[in-house]
Amino acid sequence: MKKCRRCAKPATLHITEIRDGSAAAVHLCETCAREYLEKTPENDSTSAATDLASKLEDLIADSEESPLICPNCGISFNEFRESGRFGCPHDYSEFLTELLPLLENIHEDSNHVGKRPRSTVVGTKEQARLIQLRTEQRNAIEMEDYEAAAKLRDEIAALEVSLRSDVVEKPKSRKKPAPDKDV
Amino acid sequence: MVVPGRRNAVGQESPTYVPSSGRSPAGAVRCKFVLSPCIQTKVGLTTIVCECLYRIPVSPYNSAITGRLANCQTPADFQIRSGICRFLLFPRINSLSSDRPDNPFCLAELARTSGEWLRGDGPESDIVISSRVRLARNVAGFPFITRDAADVRFQIVQMVQAALRKDIQHRPVHHVNVETLSPLDSQLLMERQLISRELARGDGPRAVAISEGERHSVMINEEDHLRIQVLHSGFALDECWLECDALDDQIESMVPFAFHPQLGYLTACPTNVGTGIRVSVMVHLPALRITREIQKVHQAAQKINLAVRGLYGEGSQAMGDFYQISNQVTLGKSETTLIAEVQEVVTHIIGWERRVRELMLRDNKSQLHDQVARAFGTLTSARSISSEETMLLLSSLRMGIRLGLVTNLDVAAVNELFIHTQPAHLQKLHGSELETADRNMARANYLRKRLDASSLG
Numbered sequence: 275m276k277k278c279r280r281c282a283k284p285a286t287l288h289i290t291e292i293r294d295g296s297a298a299a300v301h302l303c304e305t306c307a308r309e310y311l312e313k314t315p316e317n318d319s320t321s322a323a324t325d326l327a328s329k330l331e332d333l334i335a336d337s338e339e340s341p342l343i344c345p346n347c348g349i350s351f352n353e354f355r356e357s358g359r360f361g362c363p364h365d366y367s368e369f370l371t372e373l374l375p376l377l378e379n380i381h382e383d384s385n386h387v388g389k390r391p392r393s394t395v396v397g398t399k400e401q402a403r404l405i406q407l408r409t410e411q412r413n414a415i416e417m418e419d420y421e422a423a424a425k426l427r428d429e430i431a432a433l434e435v436s437l438r439s440d441v442v443e444k445p446k447s448r449k450k451p452a453p454d455k456d457v
Numbered sequence: 458m459v460v461p462g463r464r465n466a467v468g469q470e471s472p473t474y475v476p477s478s479g480r481s482p483a484g485a486v487r488c489k490f491v492l493s494p495c496i497q498t499k500v501g502l503t504t505i506v507c508e509c510l511y512r513i514p515v516s517p518y519n520s521a522i523t524g525r526l527a528n529c530q531t532p533a534d535f536q537i538r539s540g541i542c543r544f545l546l547f548p549r550i551n552s553l554s555s556d557r558p559d560n561p562f563c564l565a566e567l568a569r570t571s572g573e574w575l576r577g578d579g580p581e582s583d584i585v586i587s588s589r590v591r592l593a594r595n596v597a598g599f600p601f602i603t604r605d606a607a608d609v610r611f612q613i614v615q616m617v618q619a620a621l622r623k624d625i626q627h628r629p630v631h632h633v634n635v636e637t638l639s640p641l642d643s644q645l646l647m648e649r650q651l652i653s654r655e656l657a658r659g660d661g662p663r664a665v666a667i668s669e670g671e672r673h674s675v676m677i678n679e680e681d682h683l684r685i686q687v688l689h690s691g692f693a694l695d696e697c698w699l700e701c702d703a704l705d706d707q708i709e710s711m712v713p714f715a716f717h718p719q720l721g722y723l724t725a726c727p728t729n730v731g732t733g734i735r736v737s738v739m740v741h742l743p744a745l746r747i748t749r750e751i752q753k754v755h756q757a758a759q760k761i762n763l764a765v766r767g768l769y770g771e772g773s774q775a776m777g778d779f780y781q782i783s784n785q786v787t788l789g790k791s792e793t794t795l796i797a798e799v800q801e802v803v804t805h806i807i808g809w810e811r812r813v814r815e816l817m818l819r820d821n822k823s824q825l826h827d828q829v830a831r832a833f834g835t836l837t838s839a840r841s842i843s844s845e846e847t848m849l850l851l852s853s854l855r856m857g858i859r860l861g862l863v864t865n866l867d868v869a870a871v872n873e874l875f876i877h878t879q880p881a882h883l884q885k886l887h888g889s890e891l892e893t894a895d896r897n898m899a900r901a902n903y904l905r906k907r908l909d910a911s912s913l914g
Contacts, residue, residue: 346600347600347601357603358726358727359601359603359680359725359726360601360603360723360725360726360727361600361601361603362599362600362601363595363597363601363715363717363723366717366720366723366730367717373727376727377720377727377730377788380727380728380786381730381731381786381787381788381789382786382789383786383788383789383790384719384720384788384789385720385788385789386718386719386720386721386730386731386732386788386789387731387789387790387791387794388721388732388790388791388792388793388794389702389705389722389732389792390721391709391713391714392706392709392710393709393710393713400598401597401598401713401715404597404598404599405598405599405600408598408599408600408609409600434598437598437713
């Protein structure tokens with residue numbers, strides 16, 4: 275992803291400026307693009323620039339209306355775009371639609387081929403719940419609400435135990451019982 | 458209920474501790490806190506004993522604890538706050554003794570020896586130094602560690618260390634706590650290729666597990682929860698993959714990994730998602746650099762989505778004519794396909810480097826001989842030498858050995874010199890920290906001593 279020409283953020287707007295018949299591309303992030311468009315003092319291009327700027331406002335307003343935020347770790351898709359790092363494994367499911375073109379861009383593919391975990395993965399729903407509980411617990415600790423944090427701790431422990439017993443029980447059921455030995 | 462104050466380690470009466478819940482102090486147990494070095498200097502204590510309502514040893518690693526404790530002004534203040542933070546304490550920590558030494562691995566010993574991958578005896582070892590396969594993995598049910606969360610990081614370290622008590626051949630694994638390492642020691646591990654720059658310079662609870670003569674290392678809490686890597690001497694990617702696969706299975710049998718049916722193994726950065734694999738081969742290409750063909754290697758690799766990097770991976774320069782060739786795509790191709798792709802390109806590059814060496818030997822032997830002899834001369838007589846110059850000259854020397862221009866010196870020894878003359882190794886071998894000027898003199902001394910017995914052919 276190209277970086278914004280004015281700051282280190284990823285460029286999300288690509289403006290092609292035509293001046294004296296020659297085109298020049300400018301890559302900017304949302305904030306810088308707004309400044310850039312407001313500050314372009316060209317007389318004949320002012321209307322076009324303000325037009326673009328208002329469109330940009332609409333665009334930003336749109337994305338502010340329904341911000342994509344992972345309910346488990348609280349990271350937004352914009353935060354991911356800025357840092358290039360996800361907050362939790364669940365983000366991949368949460369932002370899948372937005373993510374697929376990006377993966378196509380990086381890997382030229384969006385379907386995993388190759389190794390898979392040997393043991394069955396137990397309910398990703400429960401895994402997501404665990405992340406949520408852990409995030410809540412951290413927030414409770416930050417707020418010094420220790421009673422709530424202690425409850426969350428017990429809830430996490432209980433969920434972990436149930437997940438573990440699922441994992442252990444599955445291979446057991448497949449195994450044949452050991453033959454009795456004569457002594 | 459009120460727990461009466463006790464005298465703490467510096468002889469001050471600690472203020473009375475009033476538990477916030479109404480439980481009886483009969484359930485209280487004594488807990489020993491072992492403090493991390495930064496807190497040690499702040500409160501002037503190494504350990505502290507505290508009453509705790511829960512039968513769980515308190516760890517100093519929790520973000521809330523460390524955050525609050527960092528603001529403590531006096532040891533007494535510390536005692537109260539640590540009592541308040543008592544329940545941060547996660548059930549899992551119960552089973553692990555907090556008294557266990559974190560760094561049983563003798564780092565001074567490490568500086569004197571060299572890893573198996575430096576032996577210089579693997580396939581195609583005239584050109585290929587080492588092969589490496591690494592897998593990026595994250596523990597299911599935990600957020601990624603990109604957000605500051607010392608509690609999560611600490612739990613991950615505990616879980617992975619528990620899964621790595623023994624290696625795949627049931628031999629002991631050395632656990633090194635990178636958080637408490639001195640900058641010099643973490644640089645040593647970095648020079649050694651056992652940890653990455655990111656892990657060395659990161660913060661918060663993080664660790665590395667090392668086994669099998671340094672061939673296997675598992676970094677904990679780098680960019681992902683786990684980075685499992687296997688290194689082999691020479692061109693041996695298949696062996697690397699077999700061992701890495703087995704090590705991955707071993708850890709996975711105890712720690713569930715985050716996996717998506719469509720996208721594969723999930724990683725903090727989408728550039729690693731899918732297989733999470735990075736296959737890389739370190740090659741020594743002095744002839745291609747001298748003849749400036751190396752640019753073509755860069756271009757050719759880029760075309761097929763392979764990266765060409767320096768000795769220490771991402772963002773590092775190609776010192777001493779060492780280049781790392783690695784895959785960039787991780788999704789949509791299987792591990793074995795990705796390995797085969799790198800193998801094919803590297804085989805091609807090896808052939809290219811060899812042909813150029815032969816041509817140089819045929820057409821410019823005297824010039825080449827002169828260059829090797831000058832490198833040897835400088836290395837065996839300099840009184841002060843920088844790390845960069847050493848790398849450059851050792852590179853000529855290494856090629857000289859392979860072309861039969863230097864005698865009484867084997868490639869393994871030169872490989873080792875590349876590592877041992879790096880700043881952290883040099884200081885460890887010297888036994889004390891050195892300023893740059895002193896380091897350059899120590900480096901020259903060390904080189905003269907090591908190259909004493911060898912001679913020019």
